[in-house]
Amino acid sequence: MSERIFGGILLIVSIAGIWIARGFEAPFSYEPVGPRAFPMLILALLGISAIALMLERKSDTAWASPAVLKRIGLLFLVVLAYAWLFDKLGFILATVLMVIPAARFFGANWTQAAAGGVGLGAGLFILFDRLLDVALPTGLWLGNILG
Amino acid sequence: MDGTFSLLMQGFAVAGTPENLMIALIGCFLGTVVGLLPGLGPINGVAILLPIAFAMKLPPESALILLCAVYAGCEYGGRISAILLNVPGDAGAVMTTMDGYPMAKKGLAGPALSMSAVASFCGALVATTGIVLFAPILAEWAIAFGPAEYFVLMVLALCCLGGLVGDSLPKAAIACLVGLLLSTVGIDSNSGVYRYTFDALHLQDGIPFIVIVIGLFAVSEVMLMLQHAHSGVEPMAITGRLMFNMKEFMLAKWTMLRCSLAGFFIGVLPGAGATIASAMCYASERRMAGKDHDFGNGDIRGVAAPEAANNSSANGSLVPMLTLGVPGSGTTAVMIGALTLYNITPGPTLFQEQPVIVWGLIASLFIANVMLLALNIPLIRVFVKFLSIPTWLLVPGVAAISMVGVYAVHGNTFDLILGTVIGGIGYLLRVMNFPIAPFILGFVLGDMMEQNLRRALSISDGEVGVLFASPISIGLWVGALAMLIGPRLFRLIEQRRHAAAEAAGTAG
Known part of the structure; x- marks a missing residue:
């Protein structure tokens, strides 16, 4: 069933993509193949493959149990929030805030999660920003402390 | 030959140079660790380290040495968890569990680990020698390729990978095509037309390669690990002797050599990677052993065969990447991405234009493998310690380092969020058993494919026949079709035969 739904979505995407690609026109061109031929070719093949997927009888998708799926969804939201706050709060604080709930999902107790969060946040910051010269955001709060 | x-x-x-030796050593160590951690394979390791190497402003040859050392190290590391945990550390080590874990249960973990390290070394050495011998010849031959041949060659590469990976042809095709499609996002370089940017400023230069790779492999892995979270499996202890004895070596020596040679040639073929090479070699060695064997219950040849094969095929798969600029596997596709990040155009001219990079990389493979052998036998207990890192620390760590990798390239929030969303989609696709390697290959090859197609059609003034004109391109088309249909047809015939044999068995 999941394959059918996904195939249907892909079919809609490929039709919409071809629709959008109609508008790709070069104002002036020196070559016989313009900017829209390749995407249209790919999308046409994608549409055909999507139909083939929907017609396939076997399905080998094994979704996790609803309880696990819910936790995976929450974990995704945690990572998404981490991505959003990464630059705003700075690496250390954002990482602490991400690691604590993520570690809890994997069975750590609160002490372990908090220690892991602080350890990873500070440790990776020192490793990358200080030792390896990969600049990471400090966030305003740490910037103010460090001057 | 002299020139070579x-x-x-x-x-x-x-x-x-001392610096590059140090980089290779660090790469070997990291690679082994990444390889032995279940869930993290060469592709994650290379993908996460690439932007970090770039942000550290390593020169291109050093960055490639680092990536290749990590790649080589992963193939060594995968066997450790295969033998001690019965869980392959990376996909190429699946077959190593068959005899490795039974050996460990019998108290022979030491010999299994040391024999597989030597087999890995043998495979890598044979394959690196193969690269030295064959790559320059292939590169010279490929220079004669025109844009039409190039286009068809890339079709072949995609068909090979798509044909061999996974069970479902539509799924493999969709993975390739979506990868190709995403590569068209951004400003078209020939005409300046905006394609699928949806007025987003950050999409004008296309979706950054690193964002796609880290999202699909690393971020989705974080979620997959929660789904597959297995707990309570303790690694077997290494007791007794650490080294294999002479008798065991004599038993396995021809196995190692045969599998090394076979693995190299399987690796050179686009699409057929370490997983297929080790499975094929294991099966054929088992058949060749006749009656006098203990395969499946801890035969030493059963660890030597897949390890020699997966290392030599991993190295062999560097051949098409270096000589043709067309990667045949997910990991080498990421390495091509590394070249483009450094503004180096991959392709047959690489050998002439960038000899320092190409030969430095090949030499570093020799060095890295000697280092890996030296690291993996005496220091094996150190690596085993890494198996006891708890998942609750490992997984958030992977998430954080992945984000560092994405942030290192452009340093904006948009990329981080895009990477996470792609990771979420990647998780769904991986649960639905869509193969991810063809997707990456499509994304990496997309731009080159389109450019070559347009160039070929410009030369012929729009005449499509140019794609079928030369004998080389016809040969490549035939190959592509055969690779797409062949493996499935073969499997179908095999199934029929099994069914027929079973029917005959019940009748008799």
């Missing part, structure tokens, strides 16, 4: 030798010596001069 002096170029190789130049390569050793590049790889042998």
